[in-house]
Amino acid sequence: xxxSKNFNPSEVDSKWxxxxxxxxxxxSEPNDKPAxxxxxxxxxxxxxxxxxxxxxxxxxxILVRRARMQGMNPCWVPGTDHASIATEAKVVAMLRERGxxxxxxxxxxxxxxxxxxxxxxxxxxxQQLRKMGCSLDWDRTSFTMDPAYYESVIKVFVDLxxxxxxxxxxxxxxxxxxxxxxxxxxEVIHKEVNGKMYHIRYKLDIPGDEFITIATVxxxxxxxxxxxxxHPKDDRYKHLVGxxxxxxxxxxxxxxxxxxxxxxxxGTGALKVTPAHDINDFNLGQKHGLEVIExxxxxxxxxxAAPMYIGxxxxxxxxxxxxxxxxxxxxxKLEDYVNQVGFSERTxxxxxxxxxxxxxxxxxxxxxxxxxxxxxxxxQFHPAKFKNVYRHWMEGIKDWCISRQLWWGHRIPxxxxxxxxxxxxxxxxxxxxxxxxxxxxxxxxDADCLDTWFxxxxxxxxxxxxxxxxxxxxxxxxxxxxTLVTAPEIIFFWVxxxxxxxxxxxxxxxxxxxxxxxxxxxxxxxxxxKSLGNSPDLLGLIDQYGADAVRFGIMIASPAGNDLLFDExxxxxGRNFNSKLWNAAKLLKxxxxxxxxxxxxxxxxxxAMDWFQAKLSAxxxxxxxxxxxxxxxxxxxxxxxxxxxxxxSWYLEWIKPxxxxxxxxxxxxxxxxxxxxxxxxLHPFMPFITEELHHALKTQTEDxxxxxxxxxxxxxxxxxxxxxxxxxxxxxxxxxxxxxQIKPKEAIDxxxxxxxxxxxxxIQNILAKQINAKSISFTDSAIASSIxxxxxxxxxxxxxxxxxxxxxxxxxxxxxxxxxxxxLASVExxxxxxxxxxxxxxxxxxxxxxxxxxxxARIQTIKESLAxx
RNA sequence: GGGAGCAUAGCUCAGUUGGUUUAGAGCACCUCGUUUACACCGAGGGGGUCCGCGGUUCGAACCCGUGUGCUCCCA
Numbered sequence: 001x002x003x004s005k006n007f008n009p010s011e012v013d014s015k016w017x018x019x020x021x022x023x024x025x026x027x028s029e030p031n032d033k034p035a036x037x038x039x040x041x042x043x044x045x046x047x048x049x050x051x052x053x054x055x056x057x058x059x060x061x062i063l064v065r066r067a068r069m070q071g072m073n074p075c076w077v078p079g080t081d082h083a084s085i086a087t088e089a090k091v092v093a094m095l096r097e098r099g100x101x102x103x104x105x106x107x108x109x110x111x112x113x114x115x116x117x118x119x120x121x122x123x124x125x126x127q128q129l130r131k132m133g134c135s136l137d138w139d140r141t142s143f144t145m146d147p148a149y150y151e152s153v154i155k156v157f158v159d160l161x162x163x164x165x166x167x168x169x170x171x172x173x174x175x176x177x178x179x180x181x182x183x184x185x186x187e188v189i190h191k192e193v194n195g196k197m198y199h200i201r202y203k204l205d206i207p208g209d210e211f212i213t214i215a216t217v218x219x220x221x222x223x224x225x226x227x228x229x230x231h232p233k234d235d236r237y238k239h240l241v242g243x244x245x246x247x248x249x250x251x252x253x254x255x256x257x258x259x260x261x262x263x264x265x266x267g268t269g270a271l272k273v274t275p276a277h278d279i280n281d282f283n284l285g286q287k288h289g290l291e292v293i294e295x296x297x298x299x300x301x302x303x304x305a306a307p308m309y310i311g312x313x314x315x316x317x318x319x320x321x322x323x324x325x326x327x328x329x330x331x332x333k334l335e336d337y338v339n340q341v342g343f344s345e346r347t348x349x350x351x352x353x354x355x356x357x358x359x360x361x362x363x364x365x366x367x368x369x370x371x372x373x374x375x376x377x378x379x380q381f382h383p384a385k386f387k388n389v390y391r392h393w394m395e396g397i398k399d400w401c402i403s404r405q406l407w408w409g410h411r412i413p414x415x416x417x418x419x420x421x422x423x424x425x426x427x428x429x430x431x432x433x434x435x436x437x438x439x440x441x442x443x444x445x446d447a448d449c450l451d452t453w454f455x456x457x458x459x460x461x462x463x464x465x466x467x468x469x470x471x472x473x474x475x476x477x478x479x480x481x482x483t484l485v486t487a488p489e490i491i492f493f494w495v496x497x498x499x500x501x502x503x504x505x506x507x508x509x510x511x512x513x514x515x516x517x518x519x520x521x522x523x524x525x526x527x528x529x530k531s532l533g534n535s536p537d538l539l540g541l542i543d544q545y546g547a548d549a550v551r552f553g554i555m556i557a558s559p560a561g562n563d564l565l566f567d568e569x570x571x572x573x574g575r576n577f578n579s580k581l582w583n584a585a586k587l588l589k590x591x592x593x594x595x596x597x598x599x600x601x602x603x604x605x606x607x608a609m610d611w612f613q614a615k616l617s618a619x620x621x622x623x624x625x626x627x628x629x630x631x632x633x634x635x636x637x638x639x640x641x642x643x644x645x646x647x648x649s650w651y652l653e654w655i656k657p658x659x660x661x662x663x664x665x666x667x668x669x670x671x672x673x674x675x676x677x678x679x680x681x682l683h684p685f686m687p688f689i690t691e692e693l694h695h696a697l698k699t700q701t702e703d704x705x706x707x708x709x710x711x712x713x714x715x716x717x718x719x720x721x722x723x724x725x726x727x728x729x730x731x732x733x734x735x736x737x738x739x740x741q742i743k744p745k746e747a748i749d750x751x752x753x754x755x756x757x758x759x760x761x762x763i764q765n766i767l768a769k770q771i772n773a774k775s776i777s778f779t780d781s782a783i784a785s786s787i788x789x790x791x792x793x794x795x796x797x798x799x800x801x802x803x804x805x806x807x808x809x810x811x812x813x814x815x816x817x818x819x820x821x822x823x824l825a826s827v828e829x830x831x832x833x834x835x836x837x838x839x840x841x842x843x844x845x846x847x848x849x850x851x852x853x854x855x856x857a858r859i860q861t862i863k864e865s866l867a868x869x
Numbered sequence: 870g871g872g873a874g875c876a877u878a879g880c881u882c883a884g885u886u887g888g889u890u891u892a893g894a895g896c897a898c899c900u901c902g903u904u905u906a907c908a909c910c911g912a913g914g915g916g917g918u919c920c921g922c923g924g925u926u927c928g929a930a931c932c933c934g935u936g937u938g939c940u941c942c943c944a
Contacts, residue, residue: 006909190944340944388873389942396943488941523880525940556895559882563940567881573896576909587906634883637895649911659905731913738913744902823891830888835927844888851890 003589003696007582009546013688017130025705026135028075030477036067036074037481039460044083045122046090049538051520051528051566058551059517060485061134062632065684071708075478076135077463078126079142084409084452085179085346091117107407114408133547133687142463144455152467153410153455154426161424165362172279173401175354177300178347181405182358184451188342188351197337200330205244205253212245213332215267217339220317222247223306224295225254227273229284232258234269248330257288276355296352359403367397370499373509382515382630383561386488393492402451409449417441457497460510484511515630518563541571548686549574555685560631578689584648585693588672596662604765605667608654611723612674614716615646621712636685643678654766672697680704726763729791733771736789739808742800747774751783754794788865793857806869817862824855
C-alpha cells in the first residue's frame with residue numbers, strides 16, 4: 001500500500017470510526033473476561049461539546065481502549081442527563097422566542113414542547129463524541145428520563161421516604177428568583193461583589209430622640225425585620241435590651257434582644273434580625289420566638305410588607321432606598337464594602353435566602369458508609385488530595401433539598417388531600433391501595449420535580465437496570481464499575497452521592513477509582529466560559545488539526561491532578577507528531593522494494609535491533625506503571641520520546657541502508673514489527689492514525705483497535721547501556737565538529753584511544769555513519785594536530801582537513817575541567833567527613849568512592865588533552 | 870472567617886523512602902544545515918540563588934518552623 005505524501009485526518013478518521021462501529025468492537029456483552037466498566041458523566045442533554053468534555057472523554061477513551069487491548073471486556077456507557085433547570089430554561093427561552101409564555105401552558109403542554117426540543121437537539125453532543133474517536137458502546141445509550149430510569153428514581157424516592165430518610169419541611173432554602181425554584185447549597189456559587197454597607201438608624205421607643213444604628217448590605221430587607229439583636233456584654237447597648245425600636249419608613253415596632261451570637265466588632269455591633277431572609281437570622285428568630293415576615297414575591301419583587309416598593313425588584317429597591325432613608329433621616333452613612341454573594345449556578349441570578357416548604361434527604365446516615373469507603377481507600381481518588389476535600393464536606397454534611405419548582409424532570413410522587421395530608425407512593429393508584437383512608441377524597445400530586453442529581457446518583461446502577469430490574473446478569477457483571485473520570489467541581493453534586501446510592505441500593509461501592517481531571521483554562525489561566533468568549537470551537541479544531549492531534553494536544557498539556565492551560569500550540573505539536581509518524585512509515589515502505597534475503601545480517605544492524613528491543617521493553621514497563629498510576633500525560637510524553645527520538649532519530653538512522661543499497665530482510669521485518677508495536681502502544685492516545693498506519697505497514701490479520709498487547713520481553717541492560725554510550729559519544733563528536741565548524745559534508749578520520757576497544761568495534765559502523773567519519777582506527781597514543789574530545793575515560797581524535805580552532809577547544813576543555821574539579825571537591829569533602837563515612841549506608845559510600853575515581857580519571861584525560869594542544 | 874493545596878529553566882511540568890554525578894523533560898529561544906522520510910525537519914547549543922529566612926542532619930529541591938505570593942473549596 002502506497003502512502004500519500006501527507007496524512008489526511010478528515011478522511012481517515014471517519015473511515016475507521018465507521019469500521020470499528022460496524023465490526024461491533026465497542027459493544028460489550030458479559031462474558032468470561034474481566035469487565036472494565038466506565039460510565040460517562042452524562043453531559044446535559046442541552047450541551048454542546050466543549051474543552052472540558054474533550055479532556056474528560058479523551059481520558060476515558062484512553063483507559064477504555066487500553067483495557068480492550070489488554071484483553072479485558074471494556075464497556076463504556078454513553079448517555080445524557082435531563083438537566084432539569086438548564087433544559088427547562090432553554091425550553092422557556094425557545095417558547096418565548098415563539099411568543100409563548102410558560103404561564104399560558106398547562107404542565108402537559110409544556111412537557112410536550114420540552115420533549116420535542118429534546119428529540120430535536122438533545123444528543124448532539126453524543127454525535128460530537130464520535131468525531132473524537134470515543135469508543136462508546138452506543139447500543140447502551142441511556143437517558144436519565146428513560147421510562148425505566150424514571151420509575152427507578154420514583155422508586156428510590158418512595159423507598160427513602162418509607163425508611164424515614166426523606167421528609168418534608170419548612171426551612172430556609174436558596175431561592176433562584178429567575179428560575180423561581182429552590183436550589184441545593186451546592187448549586188449556589190459564591191462570588192465577591194463590590195457593594196455598600198448601609199448604616200441605618202432606628203428610632204428607639206423611649207422618651208427623647210434616641211436611635212440605635214445597625215449596618216447591613218441588604219437595606220431592602222429592613223421591612224422584614226422583627227428584632228434588633230446586640231451582644232449581652234456590649235456596654236454600648238446593654239441598657240437597651242428589652243426596649244423597642246421602630247423600623248424606618250414603616251414604623252413597625254420591634255424588640256431589642258441580646259444574644260452572644262453577635263460579633264461585637266462587626267459593623268455597629270447591633271444586628272437587624274430578618275428571620276424570613278437570612279439563615280442565621282432565622283435560627284436566631286427560632287431561638288427567641290420572633291415573628292417571620294416575608295417581604296419578597298417568588299420573582300424577587302417586593303410584596304406588601306414594603307408598601308412603597310410593591311412590585312419593584314429587590315435589587316432595584318436597594319439602589320433607590322438610600323435616598324428615601326436619607327429623606328426620612330435614617331441613613332447615617334454609606335461605605336464601600338466587599339462581600340460574598342450567592343449566585344445561581346444555572347441562571348446566575350442573585351440567590352435569596354427564603355423560607356419555604358420543601359422535600360429533603362436526611363444525609364447523616366447515608367454519608368457514613370460513603371465516607372468510610374473513600375477514607376479506607378476502597379475507592380481510590382486520583383489525585384489523593386481530593387480525599388481531604390471529600391472528608392471535610394462529608395463530615396459537615398447538611399440535608400439535601402431535592403424539590404425543584406420545575407416541570408421538566410421526575411415529578412415528586414406525593415399526593416395531598418384537601419386537608420393537606422401527604423401520601424407517598426409510586427402513583428395515585430398505589431396511594432389508594434396503600435392508604436384506604438383516601439377513599440372518596442380528591443388527591444392532588446405535588447407539582448414539583450426532583451433535583452437533577454437525585455436521578456444522576458443512580459447512573460452507574462440504572463444504566464445496567466440495577467434498580468428497575470435488580471440482580472440481573474448485566475448489573476452483576478458490570479457493577480461495580482472500574483474507573484470514574486470526572487471534574488472535581490462535581491465531587492459533592494455527583495461523586496459523593498453516587499457512592500451513597502451505591503452503598504444504599506447495591507450494598508457495594510459504585511466504582512474503584514475516581515480520576516479527577518483538571519479544569520480547562522485559557523493561556524492566561526482564566527477558566528473557560530461562554531461569557532469570556534475564550535472557549536475555542538472544538539469541532540473547528542478537529543477539522544483543522546484532526547482528532548488525534550487534538551487528543552494529543554490536550555493530553556500532553558494535562559499533568560495529572562493539575563489544571564490544563566489550553567494553548568493551540570500543543571495541537572500543532574500533535575499535528576507535527578502525526579506527520580512524523582506518517583513519514584517514518586513512508587521511509588520504511590520505501591525500503592520494501594530493496595529487501596534482500598542474501599548475505600549475513602550486518603553486525604551494526606544487529607546491534608541496533610538489540611538496542612531498540614531493549615529500549616522498547618524498558619519503555620513499555622515504564623508506560624505500564626505510569627498508566628497504573630493514572631499519569632496519562634507522562635505516559636504520552638514517554639511514548640512520544642520513544643517514537644520520535646529513539647526510533648526515528650536514532651534507530652532508523654542506524655539501520656538506514658546507504659543510497660540505493662539493499663536492506664536485509666531480517667532488518668526490514670524487524671523494523672516493521674517494532675513500528676507496529678509502537679503504534680499499538682500509542683493507539684489508545686491517537687487511535688485513528690495508528691490504525692491507518694498499522695494497516696499501511698503490511699497486510700494485517702486484525703485491527704489494531706482490538707489487537708491484544710504481547711507480554712513485554714526482558715530488558716537487556718548491557719545492550720541498553722552500550723546504546724546510551726554510543727548516543728553520547730555521537731553527540732559529543734557532533735558537538736566537536738560543530739564547534740570547529742567542520743562542514744557536515746566533510747568526512748573526517750577518527751582515532752579512538754580507549755581501554756574498551758571491543759565495545760567500540762561492535763558499533764564502529766554506526767558511529768562512522770553518524771559522525772561522517774571515513775575511517776575509524778584505534779590508537780594507544782595521542783594523534784598530532786587533531787581535535788581531541790574526552791568522553792568518560794576515552795579519548796577521540798578527529799582529523800579534518802580544516803585548520804583546528806585551538807582556542808575554542810581549549811576553552812571547552814577548561815570549562816569541563818573546572819566542572820570536574822568542582823565536582824571532585826564536593827565528593828572529597830563528603831568522603832573526608834568522618835561522620836559521613838560512619839553514618840552513610842555502605843552502598844552510598846561505594847557510590848561516592850566510584851564518583852571520586854571517575855572524576856579523577858576524567859580530570860586526567862582532560863589534562864592530557866590540554867597538554868597536547 | 871474556616872479548611873486544603875501550590876511555589877523547580879521564558880512557559881508547562883518530572884524529580885520515588887533525604888545521598889545515582891554541581892537538578893531533568895517537552896515546548897519556546899539561539900547557531901548551523903535543504904545528502905531522496907519528514908523545514909509540520911535534522912544536528913548542536915545556551916538557559917535554574919529549586920520563592921525568602923531559620924532549623925533538623927555527616928548530607929536538604931525533598932523533613933520541620935516561619936514569612937511572602939498564588940490557587941481552590943467551604944461559610
